[in-house]
Amino acid sequence: DEDRDALYYDTFPDDFKWSSATSSYQIEGAWNEDGKGPSIWDTFCHEGGHVYENHTGDVACDSYHKYKEDIALMANLGLKNYRFSIAWSRVLPTGKIDSVNEDGIAYYNNVIDELLDNGIDPMVTLYHWDLPQGLHDDYGGWMNESIINDFNDYAKLCFERFGDRVKFWITFNEPWIVALLGYESGVFAPGINEPGTIPYVVGHNLIKSHAEAWHTYDDQFRSVQKGVIGITLNSDWSEPHDRKNYKHIFASERAMQFSLGWFGHPIYKNGDYPEIMKTKIAEISAGQGLPQSRLPEFTEEEKVFINHTGDFFGLNHYSTNYVVNPTNENYELPGYWGSDVNVPSWKEESWPQSASSWLKPVPWGIRQILVWIHNEYDGIDSYVTENGVSTHDVYDLSDEERMKYYKSYINEVLKAIKLDGANCKGYTAWSLLDNFEWAAGYSERFGMHYVDFSDDDRPREVKDSAKLYADIIADNGFIEDNTSRSLVVEGS
Numbered sequence: 360d361e362d363r364d365a366l367y368y369d370t371f372p373d374d375f376k377w378s379s380a381t382s383s384y385q386i387e388g389a390w391n392e393d394g395k396g397p398s399i400w401d402t403f404c405h406e407g408g409h410v411y412e413n414h415t416g417d418v419a420c421d422s423y424h425k426y427k428e429d430i431a432l433m434a435n436l437g438l439k440n441y442r443f444s445i446a447w448s449r450v451l452p453t454g455k456i457d458s459v460n461e462d463g464i465a466y467y468n469n470v471i472d473e474l475l476d477n478g479i480d481p482m483v484t485l486y487h488w489d490l491p492q493g494l495h496d497d498y499g500g501w502m503n504e505s506i507i508n509d510f511n512d513y514a515k516l517c518f519e520r521f522g523d524r525v526k527f528w529i530t531f532n533e534p535w536i537v538a539l540l541g542y543e544s545g546v547f548a549p550g551i552n553e554p555g556t557i558p559y560v561v562g563h564n565l566i567k568s569h570a571e572a573w574h575t576y577d578d579q580f581r582s583v584q585k586g587v588i589g590i591t592l593n594s595d596w597s598e599p600h601d602r603k604n605y606k607h608i609f610a611s612e613r614a615m616q617f618s619l620g621w622f623g624h625p626i627y628k629n630g631d632y633p634e635i636m637k638t639k640i641a642e643i644s645a646g647q648g649l650p651q652s653r654l655p656e657f658t659e660e661e662k663v664f665i666n667h668t669g670d671f672f673g674l675n676h677y678s679t680n681y682v683v684n685p686t687n688e689n690y691e692l693p694g695y696w697g698s699d700v701n702v703p704s705w706k707e708e709s710w711p712q713s714a715s716s717w718l719k720p721v722p723w724g725i726r727q728i729l730v731w732i733h734n735e736y737d738g739i740d741s742y743v744t745e746n747g748v749s750t751h752d753v754y755d756l757s758d759e760e761r762m763k764y765y766k767s768y769i770n771e772v773l774k775a776i777k778l779d780g781a782n783c784k785g786y787t788a789w790s791l792l793d794n795f796e797w798a799a800g801y802s803e804r805f806g807m808h809y810v811d812f813s814d815d816d817r818p819r820e821v822k823d824s825a826k827l828y829a830d831i832i833a834d835n836g837f838i839e840d841n842t843s844r845s846l847v848v849e850g851s
């Protein structure tokens with residue numbers, strides 16, 4: 360649809376937060392240096408057989424040693440913010456509060472101070488998937504509710520040590536991925552393949568851990584430190600294949616509630632799971648001959664405790680699917696994907712393909728999902744905490760696909776704000792650097808800077824997409840007569 364895709368010229372609100380993101384395991388390396396304990400991703404990679412060509416994050420981008428260089432790249436982009444994560448087992452090697460590693464604390468203090476010296480405000484994620492191995496070994500990590508207390512101790516330590524300078528906290532990155540890829544399909548660490556109940560138990564413990572940490576901040580730190588704390592959820596947009604068919608609208612709503620709603624509904628809406636998840640999983644569980652629903656329940660007290668424990672909504676978004684209604688429920692394979700979501704979905708052949716199988720650019724989808732969040736969660740402040748695209752593992756600094764992706768997606772964010780009234784307050788490009796792309800190892804590159812992983816020194820080089828992003832930031836949006844600069848991308 361040509362009209363829908365037309366570039367819209369306007370600028371973002373003055374205080375719009377331009378950011379870029381990375382995560383600890385994907386960039387730091389130094390996996391066992393200066394007292395760091397092992398995480399489930401160290402174990403998963405070292406075990407072999409899980410990651411493309413058995414790549415590991417042992418060295419990754421070596422940002423543990425090269426953070427000053429990275430921050431210089433950010434300054435060149437004109438970033439106002441930088442989103443990174445803390446490796447729990449670098450500050451608490453066993454995961455437990457009695458194991459504080461001062462060298463690990465010093466590393467993050469250095470990063471934070473260097474950022475502030477460059478006029479860049481940190482956005483800190485407490486958990487981006489690298490659980491201390493000790494907690495998995497002791498009691499099964501996220502599968503056990505003992506984790507709630509340990510996560511709260513860790514969060515409190517971070518507020519105490521870093522909260523004088525960090526004013527933007529994200530408890531979890533993508534609990535949906537943690538629960539499903541870690542515990543249902545097992546393609547991510549800890550590699551558990553138990554569809555049915557366990558992923559929902561993991562989700563339950565993630566939500567309770569989030570709420571506990573939010574209350575700790577709210578009760579003990581907010582009045583002095585004056586920051587905000589929320590969570591980052593991920594989802595594709597589910598577009599009804601035919602918007603005039605009410606069944607397709609239901610299908611879209613079911614898909615959105617099973618993805619964003621699973622975590623968003625308890626935290627931002629009413630303390631409990633979406634009705635559609637509760638009724639469908641109960642009905643399907645009964646059909647599977649189970650005595651009770653595979654989805655756990657919150658007590659009334661827990662619902663009150665969880666409700667409204669997010670100061671903002673963090674969104675990671677990459678792609679879109681068309682959806683239609685299911686013809687009937689399916690009881691064959693108990694599990695989120697096996698039986699519960701049950702919304703047929705696909706990506707169009709004609710949409711371009713990135714280097715990641717699951718990622719096809721559909722720029723108008725980000726506008727739809729931002730509006731959905733705005734309407735569903737009562738106009739809450741939202742931040743795009745990740746958005747970006749992968750290219751193949753080739754040396755290429757003129758990354759036109761990525762330029763096109765950023766330009767068109769950022770323009771759709773602008774439309775969501777200016778034309779639809781969505782309260783979106785910031786945009787974060789994934790990623791600052793090419794890095795360790797989880798099970799895909801180094802075979803997929805998401806960076807605005809090229810990293811040579813075959814060189815011990817891990818040299819960085821600027822790609823054209825970085826120049827484009829710097830221009831958009833400098834203009835605070837899209838200015839019509841800037842025709843001579845990188846904003847002009849062929850064919851967009």
Ligand code: PNW
Nearest residue numbers: 382532533536593675717745789796805
């Ligand atoms: C996010 N999927 O993960 C993560 O937050 C980043 O660490 C990661 O590098 C980035 O997106 C790119 O993959 C996802 O399969 C991983 O749909 C997989 C999916 C989505 C997001």
